[in-house]
Amino acid sequence: MAVETARSGLWTRAQRASVDQLHIRLESLIVLIALGAVMAVLSPFFLSLSNFLNILLATSTIGVLVIAATFVIGSGGLDLSLGSVMGLAGVVGAYVAVSLEWPWPLAVAACILAGAAAGNINGQLVTRAFVPAFIVTLGMLGLARGLALVISHGRAIYGLPSAMVYIGQGRPLGIPMPVVIFVATALVAHCVLAYTRFGRHTLALGDSEGAARAAGIRVERHSRIIYTLSGALAGLAGLLFTARVNAGDPTAGINYELTAITAAIIGGTNLFGGRASILGTMIGALIMGVLQNGLTLLAVQSYYQQMAIGAVLILAVFIDQYQVRRESRV
């Protein structure tokens, strides 16, 4: 058994090994290292421990959204509402803590539950009303953003309890809390996606809905769980952001779905589902983080950064599709 008939090149074998063993796409790792090297040459501030932690801190909020995007896209779905749901969740959390003056654990739970509820509505509409995910989540992008503005009367809600602020600004052992929470979430998510039945069924569903159904997987229920999970993670991202800036900002997370989906695709997630890994997409998230950090250090206007992200998304999908077409049969 298992004899390689076609002799493949060194590069192809290295690619396959990195995907099989590390769940990482070699290309994205090389891009990350190259990008880091360029930034280090261009800016004297880039290679320092404090800047490294800065990048991780800046990546933590978006990184949690990337985890959500990876699960949804890997399962063959799409969630465009990530950024808006994140904004809504942050406002709900701040509203519960500041306006209602409820204890902070309830406010934390409210963030995540608000996100999960929005995600669950997405899932119900996609699987029961048969509205395409693109439309449902695009609608939710508007709905959630609008609701966040309604709840907060269009203004940021200030004055969070200190325990909540610690989640965003605390530094146990010198490591920022959002980084701790982000890394822990990513590790758990990686194990779930790569090694559990739930993760395998997610990728099988994204690969072929018919195959998953024939295998006895409850396809609709699985999709609803994925969308709810995606919303809950957006809620967690909203919590991290709100706690870090110490305010429930209704405009938080605008355009974050663009960055999150881009990072997931650069990290090796197949746009049409069936292939995804959290470790891989975390590299994608770091690429986006380094890109933004580097451009900021180089004093490039943020308008250009937005353009850079959009261009990277299209480029990443182009390269992915090019490779798929070359392998043709996959």
Place this chain on the structure above:
Amino acid sequence: MSLLALSGIRKSFGAVDVLHGVDLSVGRGEVIGLVGDNGAGKSTLMKTITGIYRADAGAIELDGKDILPLDPGQRRRLGIEMIYQDLSLAKQQDVASNIFLGREPTKKLFGLFPGFVDKASMDRQAAEMIERLGAHLPAINRPVGSFSGGQQQTVAIARALTFNPKLVIMDEPTAALAVREVQSVLDLIRRLKSEGIAVILISHRLNDVLAVTDRIVVLRHGRAAADLATAETNMNEVVARIVGGGDISAAAAHEQRG
């Protein structure tokens, strides 16, 4: 008592009635050929057996137990497997992932966290199964989409046989195969029969059907129009029952040349 008993199965899609009350019974280790024109309802009938479609009316019993309310996963666990014409494989996943999809063996990670898929055991069992089928795959840990059609079918067959099925439904398993591969599928059907596994074979290739089945059921306009013992029938009669009148002799002569 028969293994599988269908009675009065009806199914419609919107205004289109596909099945108008089909009766069918399959005995243990029996090989049934299911034939009929395109649109006669063969695939729809099979999907009501596997649970992909829910019958509008009628009863389905396996070993005397009503399985109509069960979902596809539960019916699979009771021993009903199907090899689909399109194979229904997850093409970006590897061989073992496809064979064990929905029924992955799990273990505890570090003896602590339950629910982790035991990939090593999956790979080992998958390789054994492929070997038992006498097939050769270029590599067990490659996406099945990179395999040829025949190799992909091997994976689909292995998936249907790994969990000791009682009934295997095959939808056009020989349609896309070369001559030698067709023979190995027919041999496989005979082997399943000898092991007491029932087979329902859907095929347009009447020579194949006549060669391996015990009975031939003809589906016509959503009804079981004929139930023929293979030993007592012939190509002419089967063709006549499929087309149901018209220019039978010309159709039969054409089939016999094949």
